[in-house]
Every structure is written in C-alpha cells, then in structure tokens.
Amino acid sequence: MKLLQTNLQEVETAAELDKMIKENDNVMVCCGRMGPMCIPVYDIMEELEDERSKVKFAVMAFDSPEAGIIRDAKECRSFMGLPFTMYYKNGVVTAATSSIQNRSQVMSIIDEKLCN
Amino acid sequence: MDDIFDVMIIGAGAAGLTAGIYSSRARHSTLILNEGAIGGQMVLTDEIANYPGVENTQGYSLANTMKKQAKEFGCKIKSNIQIKEYQLEGKVKKVSLHDGREFSAKTVILAPGGKPRSLDIPGEDQFKGKGISYCATCDGDFFTGKEIAVIGGGNSALEEAVSLTKYAEKVTIIHQFDHFQAFEHAIREAKNHPRIKFIMESELRAFEGDTGLQKIQVEHLPSGNISEINVEGAFVFIGYMPNTKAFKDLVTLNSRDEIIVDEDKNTSTRGVFAAGDCIPKKYRQVTTAVADGTIAALSASAYLRDL
Numbered sequence A: 001m002k003l004l005q006t007n008l009q010e011v012e013t014a015a016e017l018d019k020m021i022k023e024n025d026n027v028m029v030c031c032g033r034m035g036p037m038c039i040p041v042y043d044i045m046e047e048l049e050d051e052r053s054k055v056k057f058a059v060m061a062f063d064s065p066e067a068g069i070i071r072d073a074k075e076c077r078s079f080m081g082l083p084f085t086m087y088y089k090n091g092v093v094t095a096a097t098s099s100i101q102n103r104s105q106v107m108s109i110i111d112e113k114l115c116n
Numbered sequence B: 001m002d003d004i005f006d007v008m009i010i011g012a013g014a015a016g017l018t019a020g021i022y023s024s025r026a027r028h029s030t031l032i033l034n035e036g037a038i039g040g041q042m043v044l045t046d047e048i049a050n051y052p053g054v055e056n057t058q059g060y061s062l063a064n065t066m067k068k069q070a071k072e073f074g075c076k077i078k079s080n081i082q083i084k085e086y087q088l089e090g091k092v093k094k095v096s097l098h099d100g101r102e103f104s105a106k107t108v109i110l111a112p113g114g115k116p117r118s119l120d121i122p123g124e125d126q127f128k129g130k131g132i133s134y135c136a137t138c139d140g141d142f143f144t145g146k147e148i149a150v151i152g153g154g155n156s157a158l159e160e161a162v163s164l165t166k167y168a169e170k171v172t173i174i175h176q177f178d179h180f181q182a183f184e185h186a187i188r189e190a191k192n193h194p195r196i197k198f199i200m201e202s203e204l205r206a207f208e209g210d211t212g213l214q215k216i217q218v219e220h221l222p223s224g225n226i227s228e229i230n231v232e233g234a235f236v237f238i239g240y241m242p243n244t245k246a247f248k249d250l251v252t253l254n255s256r257d258e259i260i261v262d263e264d265k266n267t268s269t270r271g272v273f274a275a276g277d278c279i280p281k282k283y284r285q286v287t288t289a290v291a292d293g294t295i296a297a298l299s300a301s302a303y304l305r306d307l
C-alpha cells in the first residue's frame, strides 16, 4: 500500500528496492514520512526527474517494516533525522544523508557521486 | 529574455500563493518564483488547526491545495530556483536566475517570508540529522530514552520541549535571557514538567561528538563560565527572521529588516508590493499572510490598470 503522497515512484518492499538498484546504474531513494523535513526533498526530486534522466528517483515510507533495508543500513547507523536519503551507484551505496537537504546539496551529490 | 509577465511574485508561501491565485484569476499573466519548496513555512508545520473553513489539516496539504488553485487559474510556478539579480526600478522589472534565465514583469510582489534562525556555531552543520534537529514531530522518536537539549525561549521552544518528553528521558531548555518570551500557559506547562530542566541566561557555543552529537558547550552569560553538557540530541527553536537580505538596496527596510509597506502593500519602489511575514506586523500567521497576499495582488491589479 502506498503511504506517501508524492508524484515519485514509491518502493513498497525491500525486494522491489533491490530490483530497482540492480536494474538501474544510478538510484536515489528518499526514505521518509509526509513531514516538514521530508517534503522539500521529495519536491526537489520531482523537479530533478526531468533534469537528471540518468538517475532513477524513488521514495520509500520510513514506517513500513520493509524500509528496514534503509533504516538498518550501516550507512545510516548514526542518522537521527528524517528523511534518510540513499544514493546507489552500480548497486552499491555511494552516499547517504540524514535530515532535510537543499537543492544544491542534492545536486552536488548526484553530480559528484552518480553522474560523474 | 524568456517572458514578460504582468505580475511576478517572489516566494510561494501562503502570501505568494494567495497573490498568485488573485492575480491569475484577474487574468493577469502571473509567474511565481520560489527559492525553496512550494508552501514555505506551511510545509514546516505539521498541523494547522486555526485556518478558518479548514478543519485540522497538515501544512503540506493546505500548501498543495493553494498551489493547485493558483495553477488552475493559469499561474506559472517555478520552485527551487536561485535568483542572482533583481532590477525593480522602472516600468519593466527584471529578475535574472543563476542558471542564466531572465524573467520580466510590469509589477512585482515580494513575498519571501522568513527563515529559521540558525545558531551558526561550530558543529551545527556536522551534526544536523545526527543529533541536531529543527523539528520535534519529525525526529522526536529517534531520541527515545535519551537526554536532549532544547534551545530557545519562545512558544515553539517551550511547546516542543513538552512534546519531546513523550520520547526523551530528560529535556534541558537553554535560553539566553532570564525570562521566557512565550504565552503564560506554555511557560507553566514546561515549568511544571518533572523531566524538564532549565538553564537560563546561557548561550550555546559549540556542538561536539564523533559520528553523532555527544555534548554541547554552554556559556553562562553573566559569569562567562563555559560548561559541557552531555546530550545526544539538540532541538533548535530560536525564532524566525525575514528573508529580505536580497532586497536591502531595492526597497526600504526597517531596523528589523522588514520591508516597509503602506496599507495597500506598496513598498518604497513604484510598482513593487510586499506581503506576508516579510513586512512589519505583530502576528505572523497563515491567515495574516493570506490577507496580505490578497491586498498586494489587488493593489498590483489596480497599478496595472493605471499604467
């Protein structure tokens, strides 16, 4: 069941995320809630969907048990702020951020770590 | 030059979106340019219970409805843009973006709202999302059973401190003055809470830790003594300031950096209006921003008629 009201693809299961990472070279997944720190990041991703066509953008609901794949990832061990955002390059995590990020922070990770 | 609009609005918060609704409904070609997420502070607000006609709603939901309304009347909205330069004098006003695009309009409404004050002290960037938070409803549950600090002494700080006791073992409120600037009921509730402690007349000097926040350095202002407090979380609620730096030399600001307007929301520059949290007023609410946006759009409309 979809839990996030965004125009981005919502990944509902860990298996779905795994498949997405395998099938796409560059993936950005934002794992959050419909809260004030998360919505601005979804907003930026919606806009970047048109501008960065080599990147697959998706969201995942933080409270879904399936989101343990991100919540419990070693890259997120010290994270204490929503959303947890993961960037995957060729199937591996290349960057991860905690809490709200602005457009230039997201763009610089995408350009340096994914579309380099 | 991409386009010339009748009305260009800077900011897509409650004031800017309302101005967009009124202006595009009056059939003026209207463009809203917004630096952040559409909705402004509304999307920072978990729940809005005092917007008349709408029972308890989430801030993002109210913002989305306003955006939809504006777009349905034909208003164009560009968000997450960065403005490099403004030319607000003369009959045609011009804005240049960092990406090279330029937009012009016959009249401009400034609605840039406000932004949370940050402490600007060592460690703030490093531990954002790793102990430092600006939203209790978003991040409170990460601090279950932990000791945390709340920085600030206004309504937000006191109300959020009380709500954080749902999770945290102990909450220490650190405030720079010897009294709070909050409603009496909020002060009473915080003071009566057994798990809230107060450190008054003190300011934070640094956040410290390794992978996550572990301690804060606090200066007691009257004595200058610095002490260290072990906390795994710090929630910062030290108020808002108007987003008017970019307009300093373009319109007249007062000593609090608010844009001075008359009752029709005219600024000191002809054909430029201002609305919302960026103008001087006592109460900053969605309702007051919406009212300002309405007046600014109707005044802009009258200005266009007289051109």
Ligand SMILES: Cc1cc2nc3c(=O)[nH]c(=O)nc-3n(C[C@H](O)[C@H](O)[C@H](O)COP(=O)(O)OP(=O)(O)OC[C@H]3O[C@@H](n4cnc5c(N)ncnc54)[C@H](O)[C@@H]3O)c2cc1C
Binding pocket: B010, B011, B012, B013, B014, B015, B016, B033, B034, B035, B036, B037, B038, B039, B040, B041, B042, B044, B045, B046, B047, B048, B049, B050, B051, B083, B111, B112, B113, B114, B115, B243, B246, B275, B276, B277, B278, B284, B285, B286, B287, B289
């Ligand atoms: C945590 C919190 C809770 C609140 N709760 C309530 C409540 O329950 N009820 C209530 O009525 N009010 C509440 N408020 C207050 C209310 O949200 C604001 O008063 C109102 O939303 C202000 O609207 P605005 O349009 O003036 O400004 P903002 O909402 O600040 O919008 C301004 C917009 O302009 C953009 N911008 C800034 N500078 C530029 C620039 N140079 N160029 C382009 N764009 C720019 C910003 O990114 C932003 O999107 C709350 C505020 C906060 C922070």
